[in-house]
Amino acid sequence: MEDFTTIPPKKYGELELCPDIENMMLDTAWKQYHLCFENKREAENKANILLASIGVLLGLIFNGLNLLNVYIALIGCLILIISAICCVLSLRLRTYEEVNTMNIWNAFVKNNYWNNPNSAKHSFFQSIAKKNKNNLNNYNNIVFWLKIAIPIFTIGFITVFLSLLVEQLLNCN
Numbered sequence: 001m002e003d004f005t006t007i008p009p010k011k012y013g014e015l016e017l018c019p020d021i022e023n024m025m026l027d028t029a030w031k032q033y034h035l036c037f038e039n040k041r042e043a044e045n046k047a048n049i050l051l052a053s054i055g056v057l058l059g060l061i062f063n064g065l066n067l068l069n070v071y072i073a074l075i076g077c078l079i080l081i082i083s084a085i086c087c088v089l090s091l092r093l094r095t096y097e098e099v100n101t102m103n104i105w106n107a108f109v110k111n112n113y114w115n116n117p118n119s120a121k122h123s124f125f126q127s128i129a130k131k132n133k134n135n136l137n138n139y140n141n142i143v144f145w146l147k148i149a150i151p152i153f154t155i156g157f158i159t160v161f162l163s164l165l166v167e168q169l170l171n172c173n
Helices: 019-063 070-091 101-110 117-172
Strands: 010-012 015-017
Touching: 019 070, 019 117, 070 117, 101 117
Parallel strands: none
Antiparallel strands: 010 015
């Protein structure tokens, strides 16, 4: 096993990198690329679950409206609808950048990377990093709307619950 001190460094501008570090950076970029899609899927699943919960709760509210204080329940419904809009905004279509093997091959041939594999690694790393940045911006936008939707849903749920309590307290007399 080679030691970092025995590997001669390569120069990229001001930065000196060892081949092992280059491979680690490329591997990390790939992991971040795949992790971004996993995180996106999880966030969208949460938005779907929240949207379904809002739909079920609205259905229960309208079926049991006679048990609720109508005015407070309608305010709760409006709050829940705002939360649903935020969920839909988090689920809207976005453009994600994918790594296309044909484009990679064409760039490899066009730039004659056969003779310079280190330049190929560097170019490939830059390409993945650019795609990661775009995909991460999309993921952050999903999370932004979801972070708004969840507290609004909680407020709407509490409002509907209060409408039930108020109506039951008024009917006790």
